[in-house]
Amino acid sequence: MTDFARARRMMVDGQIRTNGITDLPLIGAFATVERERFLPEQSRPFAYLDLDLPLDAAGPKGRRLVKPMVLAKLIQAAEIGEGDRVLDVGSATGYSSAILAALGAAVVALEEDAALAKFAADALAAAGTPGIKGVTGPLAAGWPKDAPYDAILLNGATEIAPQALLDQLGQGGRFVAIVGQAPIGKGTIYRRSGTHVSAFAGFDAVAPLLPGFAKPPAFAF
Numbered sequence: 001m002t003d004f005a006r007a008r009r010m011m012v013d014g015q016i017r018t019n020g021i022t023d024l025p026l027i028g029a030f031a032t033v034e035r036e037r038f039l040p041e042q043s044r045p046f047a048y049l050d051l052d053l054p055l056d057a058a059g060p061k062g063r064r065l066v067k068p069m070v071l072a073k074l075i076q077a078a079e080i081g082e083g084d085r086v087l088d089v090g091s092a093t094g095y096s097s098a099i100l101a102a103l104g105a106a107v108v109a110l111e112e113d114a115a116l117a118k119f120a121a122d123a124l125a126a127a128g129t130p131g132i133k134g135v136t137g138p139l140a141a142g143w144p145k146d147a148p149y150d151a152i153l154l155n156g157a158t159e160i161a162p163q164a165l166l167d168q169l170g171q172g173g174r175f176v177a178i179v180g181q182a183p184i185g186k187g188t189i190y191r192r193s194g195t196h197v198s199a200f201a202g203f204d205a206v207a208p209l210l211p212g213f214a215k216p217p218a219f220a221f
Contacts, residue, residue, distance in 0.1 A: 028102075038094050060116070074154075078176045080150075085150050089152060108149075156178065156208050185207065
């Protein structure tokens with residue numbers, strides 16, 4: 001039987017602390033939120049491995065839970081503070097939303113797949129996680145009804161700068177995502193100042209490409 005508490009401590013010490021994660025509340029969130037709760041039963045023994053874990057049993061084929069280290073680096077880059085309004089795009093089974101809520105954020109968890117959204121609602125309810133509003137709709141469209149946001153987290157990779165999401169940032173708002181596909185990807189931070197949004201490439205990382213964020217095919221003669 002898996003000792004999840006021990007595996008979680010090892011994940012924090014071996015994957016989070018050793019990869020430049022210095023934000024103490026964020027480290028505390030990863031140490032307390034039980035990742036195994038947010039996985040299909042057959043995947044739970046692998047909950048704390050350094051892997052993007054498949055969610056096929058919970059939703060559509062091909063969706064994955066982003067590895068803890070990459071998720072932690074994205075959230076640290078987003079500089080989430082107590083009371084921030086955060087849009088979690090591609091929230092999948094709800095793990096990232098639980099981490100954000102543990103930081104004191106008011107979270108809108110956006111998922112386009114109904115099966116994943118239902119799994120997340122059940123998992124978050126079982127974990128007793130407050131401060132999360134689950135919504136369902138196309139990921140690339142964001143959730144303008146509750147905009148503007150202080151931060152937007154994209155739970156995966158994008159090949160494009162998603163304008164619809166950037167338009168939902170408030171003044172000083174941050175959008176974080178992995179830009180590019182394996183084997184080359186960059187953790188990138190977009191920040192709004194006035195009407196201008198600047199992009200800064202922060203760290204090397206790869207993540208699964210989310211639906212709706214692929215580059216349109218180029219026309220070839």
